[in-house]
Amino acid sequence: MADIWGDAGGEPTILAEVREGVGVVTLNRPARLNAWTPDMGTLYFDTLDQLARNDEVRAILVHGAGRAFCAGADMSGLSGLTETGGFGQARDPRSYWFPMSIGKPIVAAIKGPCYGVGLQQALVADVRFGATDAKISGPYAKRGLIAEVGISWMLSRIVGVGHAMDLMLSGRALTGEEALAMGLINRLVEPDALFDEAFAYARAMAGECSPWSMRMIKQQLYHDLMRGFSPSFQHSEDLLQVAMQGADFREGIAAFRDKRPLDFSPLAPDLARLDPWPEG
Incomplete structure (x- = not known):
């Protein structure tokens, strides 16, 4: 691995390497299904910013370690929110839309659970590959929340208002086949081939565009x-x-x-x- 950016004193929550013109970013909390934390988000955005400024990188591929893309916010860190009524930890000043501001194409390779903020981050990638075992959900209505971090704006533009209403109001999980049919993902592949096919796509952009x-x-x-x-x-x-x-x-x-x-x-x-x- 050419480069690794991680949390000081612990296992890196984000891994990154440059391979054949592609910056490969790995969400790296497999034991927690790559559940999102504020520190992980900051590190992820820092990594994208570094890859955007790296002359060797012409396209970026984001995927999750283990069997998930990202299972949403780490619920273990949210336990106190019902008592405090808000976020106790300072949040990164950059918007959750930050990947849309990166001047290089970002491809997301989605497998297994892709929930909540994981779905939101997949939506602000530019192209989405999905595995047949993907489970994609925005379960906000089942948590007493709203369609947060701009997801209502982006989701409705990608899949249309009807599909967005279905997904957001029911909080149900889509299969990879359903996600492909409604246009939420661009291409559906078998889980074992997901990374290779998404990487080949990103590498082709890096080499030909x-x-x-x-x-x-x-x-x-x-x-x-x-x-x-x-x-x-x-x-x-x-x-x-x-x-x-x-x-x-x-x-x-x-x-x-x-x-x-x-x-x-x-x-x-x-x-x-x-x-x-x-x-x-």
């Missing part, structure tokens, strides 16, 4: 969720002029013409994060 183009397309797609068609169309026209004057466009055309492998430059460090979201 312009880092600048992927960054700009990711930003376009998320920005366009938040504004009307006319501004989005005009923005795409403006960006097209920038792209056609860029080195990556010249490389893409030259490689096609010469029938040779592509050779795009790494993403510039000042483009590691996406621009702020438009309002309205």
